[in-house]
Structures are given as C-alpha cells and as structure tokens.
Amino acid sequence: MKPDFRTIILILLAVLFAGQVYAQDRPTVYILATGGTIAGESQTAVTAGYKAGAVGIDQLLAAVPQLSDLADVRGEQVVNIGSQDMNDAVWLTLAARVNELLDEDETAGIVITHGTDTMEETAYFLNLTVKSSKPVILVGSMRPSTAISADGPRNIYNAVACAVSPLSTGRGVMVVMNDRILGADDLAKTHTLDVGTFQDPNYGQLGIVYDGKPIYARESVKRHTVHSEFDVRGLDRLPRVEIVVSYSNATPLFVDSAVEAGARGIVVAGVGNGNMTTAMQDALAAAHREMGIAVVRSSRIMQGPTAQWDEVDDDALGFAASWYINPYRSRVLLMLALTRTTDYREIQRMFQEY
Ligand code: GLU
Numbered sequence: 001m002k003p004d005f006r007t008i009i010l011i012l013l014a015v016l017f018a019g020q021v022y023a024q025d026r027p028t029v030y031i032l033a034t035g036g037t038i039a040g041e042s043q044t045a046v047t048a049g050y051k052a053g054a055v056g057i058d059q060l061l062a063a064v065p066q067l068s069d070l071a072d073v074r075g076e077q078v079v080n081i082g083s084q085d086m087n088d089a090v091w092l093t094l095a096a097r098v099n100e101l102l103d104e105d106e107t108a109g110i111v112i113t114h115g116t117d118t119m120e121e122t123a124y125f126l127n128l129t130v131k132s133s134k135p136v137i138l139v140g141s142m143r144p145s146t147a148i149s150a151d152g153p154r155n156i157y158n159a160v161a162c163a164v165s166p167l168s169t170g171r172g173v174m175v176v177m178n179d180r181i182l183g184a185d186d187l188a189k190t191h192t193l194d195v196g197t198f199q200d201p202n203y204g205q206l207g208i209v210y211d212g213k214p215i216y217a218r219e220s221v222k223r224h225t226v227h228s229e230f231d232v233r234g235l236d237r238l239p240r241v242e243i244v245v246s247y248s249n250a251t252p253l254f255v256d257s258a259v260e261a262g263a264r265g266i267v268v269a270g271v272g273n274g275n276m277t278t279a280m281q282d283a284l285a286a287a288h289r290e291m292g293i294a295v296v297r298s299s300r301i302m303q304g305p306t307a308q309w310d311e312v313d314d315d316a317l318g319f320a321a322s323w324y325i326n327p328y329r330s331r332v333l334l335m336l337a338l339t340r341t342t343d344y345r346e347i348q349r350m351f352q353e354y
Contacts, residue, residue: 027108027164029071030101031156032094033057034122035081036115038152040144050144052082052115060113063145064153070160070212071108083115083140086122088238088335094122095129095232102132109135109163113156116140116197119175120187124329127173127184127224128336128354129232135168136225138175138184142195151178151195158209165214172224174206181207181214185222185354188302188326201303202324223353230336239338241265241331245300246276252283259287264342265294265334269327274299274306281312288318292342296351298322298330308348320348 033039035053039060042050057075067073078097079090094112101107114122123138130136139159141152159176162168173184178196186200199205207216223229232238242258244266258266266284270276274297276284287293297319299306308314308321322330333354337347 026068026070026072028106029073029109029111029160029163030107031057031061031073031075031111031113031160032097033060033075033077033113034079034083034086034090034094034115036083036113036117036119036140037144038113038115038139038141038155039080040141040146042144042146045146045148047144047147050146052144053080055145056080057113060145060152060156064156066157067160070157071164073160081115083118083122086115086118091122091125092232092235092238095126098126098136099129099131099233102130102134102136107134109137109168111156111159111163112136112138114138114140116142116177116189118328119198120184120189120326121328121332123173123175123184123187124332125336128228128230128333130173130225131228131231131233133170133226135163135165135171136173137163137168138173140175140177142193142197154179157212161209161212162214167214167216170225171206171216172220172222176209179209180205181209181216183220185220185224186324187329190302202305228354230339232336232339235339238335239264241267241294241334241338243267243269243327243331244280245269246271246280250277250280252279255280255283255287259291259293263293264338265296267296267298267322267327267330267334269300270297270306271300273304273310274321275311281317284319285317288344294334294338294342294344294347295319296322296330296334296347298325298327300327302326314344314348318344320344320351322351325351325354 039055041054137159186203191197244254
C-alpha cells in the first residue's frame, strides 16, 4: 500500500519536530579552532613531514561524529596556525570571543583546539581573563589527524564530555588530553612526543576522563576566571614582557637587549631557586631601579617553588619571586599584572594568589 500525501507530510513534520526536541535537549558547546597538530596533516601514516594547522574545523568535527551524542556542537575557525606562532593578538581575540559566547545563556561550555607547544601559555592567559564559571577546555593532540592511532578524535570527544558536565563548573580553564584533566594553574608540556605530555608537575592533575565522563580529584585553590582581577576586554595590546635565561657564564647581553627593545617587564628563568649570575642580577637591578622595569624571578627547574627569602634579597632589589609559576606562565601573569600596577609588592602578591 502506497502512503498518501497527508501521511508523508505528517511523517516529515514528526521527524522535524523530533529533530528540534533533540537539538534543544542537548547542551550547546562551541569549539573554537586555532590549529596545531590536532589539525595537522601528513602525506604518510606516521608523522614525518606533517604540517600543523592544515585541516579546518569542519573536517576536525567530521572525524568525531559521536560528538552529536554529547552536545549540539558549533564550530568556529579563529586561526589555523602552529602554536609556536601564537601571539597576543590571537589571545585577545580568543578572550573576547570566549567571554561573548559564555555570556549567552544557551552556551554550556567552550572547547578550544590548540597546538601543544604553547598550550600552557594560552590556557593560563584564559584562566586569568575569562569572566565566567562555565567550563573552558583546551585540547590538542600529539599525532596529526592523518596518523595511525591519531589521538585528536578521542581527546576532542573527552573535552566536549567535560565541557557539558555540570561537574566541570567553576574549575578554571582546563586541558583535556590522554584521558587526563589538567589545571591551567600548573600546566607544563613535559615531553616532545609522548601523547601523555601534559602534567601539572607541582599540584597534580585535576582528574581523569573515564567512559566519557569527568572524574575530578582536586580543585585549584588559586584565583582564576570570575575571581581574577584582570580584565582585557577592550584592550588591543598587552605590555611587553621578555624572558631571559641564566646559565654558567651568562652575561647581561639579553637583559640589555630586552631593555633596549622596550620591555616593561623581564622574567628570569633562573638556575635552581631562581638564581642568576651576579652580572645578570646587577643588570636587572639597574633596569628596575633606573627604568622601573618589573623583574620576576622564576626557575628553569620544572618542580618546586621559586621562593622568596632565600639567596636573593628580593625586597632590596625590587624583584618578585614566581613561586610555582614557571617562566612561561610567569610571563603571562606579569603582562597582565602590568596592566594594573608596576609596584613589585603588588606583583609579588599576584604571584602568590594566582
Ligand atoms: N608545533 C605545533 C603546535 O604547537 C605542533 C605541536 C602540537 O600541536 O602538538 O601547534
């Protein structure tokens, strides 16, 4: 028996209605794509000669059709770059877009795809500049999308699973990779190739993703997101901060270059507990005393604090110590600090609170 015209129309309407109910039932998650290996492509099944930031957001999402079980996913391409080229302009664009989208009631959370090289810097920047408690998750991969056992699709699935979970509210910006949930407050890339490259080497990871669900084990006690005093909305640039490294025989060469280039702040990736050669220390003390340049002592060592009151007399020199914030994240915090103050005591307070 052939269905008549009326039956066909009724079936079509029912399908349309069911589709709408389905879409409304699912939380809305935006995926903002910036490039990286997760969007990388190679002519081979391994990683040789691959290009980061080659695949667009539509192709990335098409590789994980299961996302539609979790959320109504909407993709936006912000940039498509290797994250070694990440810069202030993209950060400001990202912060503005994330804040704008999270202001909308229907947005449950945001996932940002990103290269792993500088993910710790972007995650920390957003951790201090996003003005919402809703989940913001950064995700990347160590293997390009064309590689055997590409880790990107699973990582994206897990990231969206975390973004839609009410358990993820108020935890600050997080990174989800290799089934781990990591906090932006202590994030470090620790291996050049391993899929488990990210760690929170001082505080420990926040949790794991298991069977498509986040299981949290700790929460950050540091100020972030809605508790942050920093606000970059409306800014079109950030104060210039450079990093200089200390090592045996290090001279003031790069301190002098940073000063000449107009840096408003300098972070030292010092030896041990944030120490540096006497020549570098003298040059930095002069830069602070004579030109008001803010100086933060951090360390090349991955674990442990760069503590005040040890071999360097920070108060006498006008320096601040970074505590658990590594040189790369220290640079981010000092840039934001300099949008509000140049007083080293205030900067020291920030390095203890964030
Ligand atoms: N250098 C590239 C980037 O950071 C690839 C590394 C990666 O994403 O794993 O975007």
